[in-house]
Amino acid sequence: MSLLPLLVAYSGDIPTKRTLLEELGVVLGFIGLGLFGIQFLFSGRIKQVAPSFGVDNIVQFHKEIGIVAIIFVLSHPILLLVSDWEYISFYDPRENLPRAAALFFATFGMIALLSTSLWRVSTGLNYEWWRLIHGVLGFSLVFIGIVHSIQVGHYLNEFYKIAFFILFFGSLVYLLVHARMVRPYMAKKDPFIIKEILPRKDDCYTLRLEKKSAEPFRFLPGQFTWITISHTPFSLQQHPFSFSSSAENSILEITAKRIGDFTNTWKYLQPGQTAFLEGPFGSFTLKEKPCFLVMGGIGVTPGISFLKTLADRKDQRKCILIYGNESWKKIPFREELDRLKNQINLKLIHVLEKPDKDWDGEKGLIDEKLVTKYLPEDLNEFDYYICGPGQMMDKAELTFRKQGVDWRNIYAERFDFV
Ligand SMILES: Cc1cc2nc3c(=O)[nH]c(=O)nc-3n(C[C@H](O)[C@H](O)[C@H](O)COP(=O)(O)OP(=O)(O)OC[C@H]3O[C@@H](n4cnc5c(N)ncnc54)[C@H](O)[C@@H]3O)c2cc1C
Structure with a gap:
């Protein structure tokens, strides 16, 4: 899938070849763009994707492929500049201000994306802020990459190629809108009520949750949910928790140890407060064997x-x-x-x-x-x-x-x- 942008760009009527270094730079740029694109598929909490690979594997894949994608995309300007210094004009605001601004943003944005991911914990960057920065940067970089490819137009010189790239971007927008707007909207229509907050040993608390509607919430033992405790599901504070109740029980339970800003609030929650659940997710589920x-x-x-x-x-x-x-x-x-x-x-x-x-x-x-x-x-x-x-x-x-x-x-x- 990640090779699709490259294959489409190099299909059909190919313009005259350039030096090997230039071609390599372009190839890596297109592959990097494709790799960036599939990150949305794997990080979009798509239920059909998660069960087949497992959340751990998906996150590990996201991390490793993300690094490869950034290296590939960063090699694109480096190789082009090494092959011909004239390419520096792409960064010259006197030639084209929006283009230069976008390329500067993309170059430093990629470095920021990589460093905030590698050193989030050691730099003490709050998880919610990191997630917001990560999403905004990732999305903007793909957008700039696609606009840049179309604008340069060296390979995207036919209508069907441009249409493919626009469609490619459209599908990423769809995944994003689905994850951040449609699913919270669906959760809003089907809220849960906190029935009870049970203190446990070792600074842990269990929330007992009941669905407002009569329709049951089904999960497999071992699965987890993303929970938002707020008057709205459109919140940055959404956290994953495994169910600690029986899959046969209509009252759901999740149990957390107090470790940070979100779990610290559980102590002060009141019965009757609203919560929104997304899921269930995960393949860490009880199978058939002992x-x-x-x-x-x-x-x-x-x-x-x-x-x-x-x-x-x-x-x-x-x-x-x-x-x-x-x-x-x-x-x-x-x-x-x-x-x-x-x-x-x-x-x-x-x-x-x-x-x-x-x-x-x-x-x-x-x-x-x-x-x-x-x-x-x-x-x-x-x-x-x-x-x-x-x-x-x-x-x-x-x-x-x-x-x-x-x-x-x-x-x-x-x-x-x-
Ligand atoms: C699949 C899964 C199931 C989990 N089940 C449980 C459980 O049953 N009980 C339990 O106590 N904990 C569970 N956790 C961990 C729990 O999600 C974090 O402890 C909680 O989100 C911490 O939030 P905080 O704001 O209190 O702490 P913070 O100090 O803000 O975060 C501590 C660490 O928790 C992680 N974290 C924080 N926010 C999020 C988030 N929104 N999404 C993902 N990770 C985050 C980060 O690694 C962060 O460094 C589970 C995590 C995962 C991935």
């Missing part, structure tokens, strides 16, 4: 949804949960897990990083030795699910692979993917 879960802290929420759903469905398949927390007092779903142990076929292994003196269970951080100790004999009869702190997830995944678990049976959900 399950082996390695989870840490608040990363247990999708697992809680699995186990509660199994209990409601009276499903007695075998489940093993290795659950890491700092201490006994800080286990967010401790009581629920005890109850679930009596309802389903669950083997629960608590692992405490800083246990009390009298603790005789597993201690320390979840590592290879510990995971291996509890692996079932019939390894590939199980599905493996990992969610929690990054280091724990990496160790668990590596252990599964090392011990011979088929990679197709391993599922991971990262809460800190951006």
